[in-house]
Amino acid sequence: MRIGDLAARSGLTTKTIRFYEQAGLLPEPPRTAGGYRDYSDEAAARLAFVREAQSAGLTLAEIRSLLTLLDSGQVPCAQVTRLIDEHLAEIEERLRELRQTRRTLRTLAARAATTDPAECAEAGVCTILGPMPTPAP
C-alpha cells in the first residue's frame, strides 16, 4: 500500500503520515524499487491507535513513549499497565471537568432563556454573564 492509500484509509494526509514517521510514531516502512513507501495493513491499525490516543488528549510525545514501550516487546507489561492507568486517570479528570463546564453552560443557557433583552439593555452588560454559580477551584 502506498502512502496515498494509507492516507485515504486512515483519514490523514500524506504530509501528516510522513510527519508521524519522522516523529517516531510510525516505523519506517520498506520501500519499493522506485523508492516509494510500501505500507502493510498494520500501519493503518497503528495510525488508528495514534488518533484514538490523541483524541484522548495524549500528546504525540506521550503516544510515542507508549508505542515505544509496546513495541520493544521485552517491556515489563506492568509498566504499560501503569501508563495506561495514568492516562485513564487523566481522562477521568477531563471528564469531570467537562461535566462541570457543561453544568455551568447549562446554567448560563437557562438564564439566557429567561432573560428579557430589555433587561439586558437596562444593565450596562447582558445580565447573563453576571455572578456565576462557579464554585472556585
Next chain:
Amino acid sequence: MRIGDLAARSGLTTKTIRFYEQAGLLPEPPRTAGGYRDYSDEAAARLAFVREAQSAGLTLAEIRSLLTLLDSGQVPCAQVTRLIDEHLAEIEERLRELRQTRRTLRTLAARAATTDPAECAEAGVCTILGPMPTPAP
C-alpha cells in the same frame, strides 16, 4: 487591585493576563496615577469564565466572540442562547469521544493485565497492541 493580585487570585500569571487583554478577552482596566492597571473584582469573574470556557475546549477566539456578544448589551439574547447551545453540543460530543477512548484504554488495560510478558517476548510485538476492538469511525 493590581495585576499581581489579580494573577494570584485567578491562578494565572501577569503575563497571561496582559496577553488576554491584548487578545480582547479582558477589557483595558483603568490606570492608577502611576500607570498601573487597576482591576475590579469583575475582572476576576471574567477570568474565571475564560478558564471555564477554555477547559471546555473553546479556543480563545471563540471565547472572545462569546464575550463580545455578551458585553455588547444590545445583543439578541437568542443569539447568545444559540452560541451556548452550540458549545454545549460540542461538549457533549467531546464527552462521547472521551468515553469511547476510555472504553478503548480499559480494554487495553484489561489485556495488559492478563498478558504474560513471556508471551509478549514470543510475538515480535507486545500483544497488547493487537487487533483493537476499535469500531471504525
Next chain:
DNA sequence: CTTGACCTTCCAGTGCACTGGAAGGTCTAG
C-alpha cells in the same frame, strides 16, 4: 514518448496559547 497522478526530500511557515527578557518607571519601608 509524453502526460498526469502520485511519489520523494527538504526547508520554511502557520496557528494557538503562551513565555521570557530587556529596559525602564513607581511605590513603600527603613
Next chain:
DNA sequence: CTAGACCTTCCAGTGCACTGGAAGGTCAAG
C-alpha cells in the same frame, strides 16, 4: 535617599501539531 518589590512596554522565542511549497523522481495509460 535607597533598596526591593512590583509595575510598564515591546519584541522575540517556545512547543505542539501540523501544513505548504519547491524541485525533482516514478509509473501506468494513451
